[in-house]
Amino acid sequence: MPAVLTCLAQTRSAITVSASACRPPLSAAVSKLSFHVLNGSPATSTSRKHHRATPKSSARLIPQFAPRDLSARRQSSVVQASAMSSTPSLVSASWLKENLRKPGLKVLDGTWYMPGSPNDPVEEFKADRIPGASMFLSDAIADKSSGLPHMLPSPEVFASAVGAMGITNDTHVVVYDRHGVFSAPRVWWTFRVMGHDAVSVLEGGLPAWKAADGELETSPIPEEDFAKLGIDPMLSADGPSPYVATSSADKVRALQQMWDNIEKKSDQVVDARSSGRFYGTAPEPRAGMRGGHIPGSRSVPFDEVLLEGKSGLKSPDKIKEIFSGAGIDLNSGAPIVASCGSGMTACILALALDQIDQPLTAIYDGSWMEWGTNQDVPVVTED
Incomplete structure (x- = not known):
């Protein structure tokens, strides 16, 4: 069995700034995220009042990544890779x-x-x-x-x-x-x-x-x-590297895009936090965060897709049942975006969705650390 199976995307993304005719974006009041405007300066994630206060800016911020496509497949407990598909996840x-x-x-x-x-x-x-x-x-x-x-x-x-x-x-x-x-x-x-x-x-x-x-x-x-073993990682972007990274725009979401989606409903948003945190009945583990969820999002706590003791993922059929039961349409083609407390356990949902042949899931990178601490964005506690 080949030890290496690679499928690299060569497309690099362009960064665009556009105006929203139907609904202007948030004012530049939220902490900066890893996105840039055309001149290369850092873009700020933006905010406005819960009741939709008048915005101060008309520039929409779009992240700097280019698309990816095919997902990997889980085939058995001892996974076999196929030249016809991506490396198994x-x-x-x-x-x-x-x-x-x-x-x-x-x-x-x-x-x-x-x-x-x-x-x-x-x-x-x-x-x-x-x-x-x-x-x-x-x-x-x-x-x-x-x-x-x-x-x-x-x-x-x-x-x-x-x-x-x-x-x-x-x-x-x-x-x-x-x-x-x-x-x-x-x-x-x-x-x-x-x-x-x-x-x-x-x-x-x-x-x-x-x-x-x-x-x-x-x-x-x-x-x-220490650098070779990642204990003290080499973080300088200067100098040659044996690795060349590309990046995928449609797999990362910023606060602005999540706000837009409340009205557009183009993405299916799924929240990996516990149901208690999702509905605001359990306290958040970090200080200063509100309980509840982004309007229109669905609840799939990450531990629901895991076997007992985090020993692995549940079967593909069970994963399909869990997401479908939460109101996620797996056949619509609408992108699925996962969120959680800080962008960590949302990726468990992404891995689970990969087992049922869904495209690579987008992640709201700031997740509840960003949304839940911003008093200017809407939070709900009911479906």
């Missing part, structure tokens, strides 16, 4: 054991913990890891200009970081996390948005690897290897 521990040392394969630890957790992913990585693995620290390899966590990095920063890890455009990347399936899907989605189709999530993560008697590396890591 899930691989099993037994598959990884057989292919771990084949040329062209790179393993990444994508572990991330909620703020306030006593766990330190770096220290855990130093203690034990899958042999040859590097780290992908989503909070470090990110656009930090907005103040929001783990926002999608620029293609240049992404290319610098992964290139320093020895990843090229032909590498088959396999991502795991220490939860099972929790934060690795965010890394998977990031690679896909950056034009890298040859990326998979290890189903069941490190717990599954250990249960399969997978080998662990425990040797001390010298400081000079």
